Amino acid sequence: MPHHATLKSFALLAGLCLATPVCAAEPAATPPHHSWRFDGPLGTFDQGSLQRGFVVYDRICSTCHGMRSLTYNDLAGIGLSQKAIGDLAHSKQFPGPLDEDSQPTTRPGTPDDHFKSPFPSDAAAAAMMGGVAPPDQSRLALIKPHGADWLYAFLTGYRMPAPAGAPSAPGKFYNDWADGHLVGMPPPLVNGAVTFPDGTPATVEQQAKDVTTFLVWASDPHRNARHHIGKGVVLYLIVLLLLAYTWKKKIWKRLHGA
Amino acid sequence: MTQPITPGHQPAPPAPESTGLSGWIDQRLPIISAFKAEYIHFRMPRNLNGLWNFGAILTIVLLLMLATGTFLAMHYTPTTAEAFLSVEAIDRQLAGGWLLRAIHMVGANLFLAALYVHLFRGLYYGSYKAPRELLWLTGLLLLVMVMATAFAGYILPWGQMSYWGADVISKAVGAVPVIGGTLEHILAGGEALGDIFLHRFFVLHFILAFLVVGVVGLHVAAVHVSGSNNPLGIEPKTPKDTVPFHPYFTSKDLFGLVLFALIFALLLFFWPGLLMEADNYAPADPMHTPADIEPEWYFLPFYGMLQSIPSKFGGLLAAAGSLLVLFALPWLDRSPVRSARFRPLCRVGLIGLVVSFVLLGLVGEHHAAGGWMLLGRAALLYYYCYFLVLLPLASRIEKTRPLPASIAAAQGEG
Numbered sequence: 001m002p003h004h005a006t007l008k009s010f011a012l013l014a015g016l017c018l019a020t021p022v023c024a025a026e027p028a029a030t031p032p033h034h035s036w037r038f039d040g041p042l043g044t045f046d047q048g049s050l051q052r053g054f055v056v057y058d059r060i061c062s063t064c065h066g067m068r069s070l071t072y073n074d075l076a077g078i079g080l081s082q083k084a085i086g087d088l089a090h091s092k093q094f095p096g097p098l099d100e101d102s103q104p105t106t107r108p109g110t111p112d113d114h115f116k117s118p119f120p121s122d123a124a125a126a127a128m129m130g131g132v133a134p135p136d137q138s139r140l141a142l143i144k145p146h147g148a149d150w151l152y153a154f155l156t157g158y159r160m161p162a163p164a165g166a167p168s169a170p171g172k173f174y175n176d177w178a179d180g181h182l183v184g185m186p187p188p189l190v191n192g193a194v195t196f197p198d199g200t201p202a203t204v205e206q207q208a209k210d211v212t213t214f215l216v217w218a219s220d221p222h223r224n225a226r227h228h229i230g231k232g233v234v235l236y237l238i239v240l241l242l243l244a245y246t247w248k249k250k251i252w253k254r255l256h257g258a
Numbered sequence: 259m260t261q262p263i264t265p266g267h268q269p270a271p272p273a274p275e276s277t278g279l280s281g282w283i284d285q286r287l288p289i290i291s292a293f294k295a296e297y298i299h300f301r302m303p304r305n306l307n308g309l310w311n312f313g314a315i316l317t318i319v320l321l322l323m324l325a326t327g328t329f330l331a332m333h334y335t336p337t338t339a340e341a342f343l344s345v346e347a348i349d350r351q352l353a354g355g356w357l358l359r360a361i362h363m364v365g366a367n368l369f370l371a372a373l374y375v376h377l378f379r380g381l382y383y384g385s386y387k388a389p390r391e392l393l394w395l396t397g398l399l400l401l402v403m404v405m406a407t408a409f410a411g412y413i414l415p416w417g418q419m420s421y422w423g424a425d426v427i428s429k430a431v432g433a434v435p436v437i438g439g440t441l442e443h444i445l446a447g448g449e450a451l452g453d454i455f456l457h458r459f460f461v462l463h464f465i466l467a468f469l470v471v472g473v474v475g476l477h478v479a480a481v482h483v484s485g486s487n488n489p490l491g492i493e494p495k496t497p498k499d500t501v502p503f504h505p506y507f508t509s510k511d512l513f514g515l516v517l518f519a520l521i522f523a524l525l526l527f528f529w530p531g532l533l534m535e536a537d538n539y540a541p542a543d544p545m546h547t548p549a550d551i552e553p554e555w556y557f558l559p560f561y562g563m564l565q566s567i568p569s570k571f572g573g574l575l576a577a578a579g580s581l582l583v584l585f586a587l588p589w590l591d592r593s594p595v596r597s598a599r600f601r602p603l604c605r606v607g608l609i610g611l612v613v614s615f616v617l618l619g620l621v622g623e624h625h626a627a628g629g630w631m632l633l634g635r636a637a638l639l640y641y642y643c644y645f646l647v648l649l650p651l652a653s654r655i656e657k658t659r660p661l662p663a664s665i666a667a668a669q670g671e672g
Contacts, residue, residue: 041529068343142539241520
């Protein structure tokens, strides 16, 4: 057993040493940068974009991708009313307790329920989706390097037909921004596939922009509040700092005056 | 002033008030007069610079960590199935939970940062020399305990970096000859890192934090016996060399604390990404090794030492030894002059030590690949040579600069 462990650890160490040069040989391209309203130390999310992005997530992404860390109540953060949240949760069916004949039942969701996962488990998801479970989207925009820019580039990066000489595989789609340029997910966004309640035309670019905003919000839902509270705290501390400095100067002057 | 001046204590504090509630308490348990003696009348060298703020800063951050940590622990579930989700729930659904957790995370980073500054100050001004050896040793004990607490704390969210960081360390322990396998098994609590391991490190994290408070008590008691060192490294001789703690150092510490709080707030509210490792927001997956396993920045120099040596056990010895050698410092450096201001050779050597420590951090970040490996070994060699060769030799060959007659004289107040 110890020998096995040692071998494994050496393999891990070797892997560690090799990892850098291998990665360096094929540099990951940086997706083109967009100036997002939510970027930077004072950025804030646009509520209209968040609500449109949620429509895209709810109608399209959530058929395959879970977002298990969020509850329906959390959607108050994108400006949905308590009634809208209650109605939305109620429209989803969750597994309920067994009935008197020990048969499984379903119940409507409540605002405290976590977003309903499209698959009963990761293993089931992998089995049904060709071996790879669609990743959970709760923190996707945070985990992916250049999260927002990458998401937008990826969602608008499908090319059909694929460029000449590009790799191909049955059941895979060409995307400029997928690892190895091939991905199992078919192009998810189509012009006009959703309608936005506020009347914004649902082009692929608009949907990509809005769902990216929603996914970045999902991975950092308190950004608006954090920036807002932060301004007050920093202002308070600056005033306090000036007072503390003045007091200290006044006290230490005594010493040199004496 | 006829009484002799002891380092920090004023000749004779006024007799305690014997009337009223405070007098009644003080006659039975002299906490009020003790507080006055140690934090109001206590004499401090008058020439302390901003680096002497960090003791107070560390105390406050420790209290902040205990307060936020207690509330985080109330909502945390230490099982492999639930840990990640319970932290997500704290961050998302618990009212104000995101703020509690952000304070705890920024606090951990800045606690280690302030500790490194505090340690450097001790090295630079020779605060480890007689009569402050026990002050130095309790401080180093605190450093080791805080590092262990930080390591245990980073495991708790059970993200990818939590899991694989723990994996690297338990494997490193497994490389100890003969007993390594057993040690690794004891540390992991089983064949794999699972529920027992996580629960154990949760308890360890919690209990170590409170043990740190106890050792801080010893550390502070020690500084109140020997008195603070100062940038000149000479003991105060007359009352003119010192000032009472209040209002001189209460006002100075307050200024330092507010400045520190401002940096804290800027990082917390506006630049959280600087200290955050995004990879740890993916749940731990034992079947999927990340391409790039990297500890938090404050462990990178030690990670660099671990990786600069091809033998795992050798790396472990080098990293552990780099801390252990600090414990012997009061007996390695025999020069009677404390402050590096008057020790030209040590001053240059110490700057080199800081450079080599930072370099080792960069080596850790680059996994000691290619040229980094050689650089890491050179920096490691220098690190040990500074303590084991340069310092012992310096006390014999170094020509120190003349010391001023007194602190007041050096400030032109003689």
